[in-house]
Amino acid sequence: MFKKIAAVTTLILASSAAVAAQPGTVYAGADVGKTKIDGFNRDTSVGAFVGYNFHQNFAIEAGYRRLADYEFRMGGSSVDVSADQLALSVIGSMPVGESFSVYGRLGANRLEAKSRFMGASIKDSTTKALYGVGVSYAFTPAVSARLEVQKPSSDSTNLSAGVAFQF
Template sequence: MFAVIVGAALAMPLFAQAQNAYVGVNAGNAELKLSGDLGSGKEDKTGYKAYAGYDFNQNFGLEAGYANFGKLKDREAGASVSMETSAFYLAATATLPVNPQFSAFVKGGVSQNRTKAVLSGFGQRFSGSEDKTSGMFGIGAAYHFNQNISAVAEYENFGKTYSENGAKLKASLVSIGVRYKF
């Protein structure tokens, strides 16, 4: 699955020569929710994403990208834990043009999430990473300044990014950004 997502992301620059291809960058609030047997909590971090897509027509398209949700850190009683989460995703998009300047969209697809964890304390250090494939979905809106440049606001949920020993980590991103359509 990871190879499909990476292949699609690498193929996107080829679409740049074609009409209806786009690229974009977003930044915003990444929420990391940790739950498990020992407790739960959530932390907000600055997250960002870079993406490329292709609109087959004014209503349907395909998008691939990379999102980084920041690092979750906690320190208690001489021990510390650090978890950094990111995702590659591939999603089908559906767009509803409201008028020439404004459109709404939804997306659904799959993400390959990676969480790197480091636990240290009491003279010991453990580290590892976990890859987890999860469904993802998003909803958003775009304001089109002209036929090439748009401002974008969206919410995306990337599902579980980590699951081990009863602990689960989920990630989502609320972001704004700029999209350039070729």
């Protein structure tokens, strides 16, 4: 039974190698999405990333994302709050069919929150584990779109859609 499962798994992986990333390739891209931070409304996020495929199913990726920008009115003054993310992840992907793949990420991210109120500025940062899952669709061997859910911290979730270009 084990030999049959291994044979079927090998055939599936071999037949869907067309969308698997070629080892040694670099990719870069951008995404836009929504971030939900506990206690705040959802806000638009924007990000950029660059990665290196060191194996057909594994990559290392670095990225920056502006998770949120909030402005509150308190009395006659405004309070500005922003949240940024710097991330480094290992990504494991599995081709599903000819153009689709699913992937997961595991890494670390540096989160920084800044608040400005009446001329005073407060900054706080922390390093947390990062994980996420996503799907990718290859339009061509060099251009793909992706949809991903990330958990930068226990109290925040980001859903984003992006495009990546392989070099």
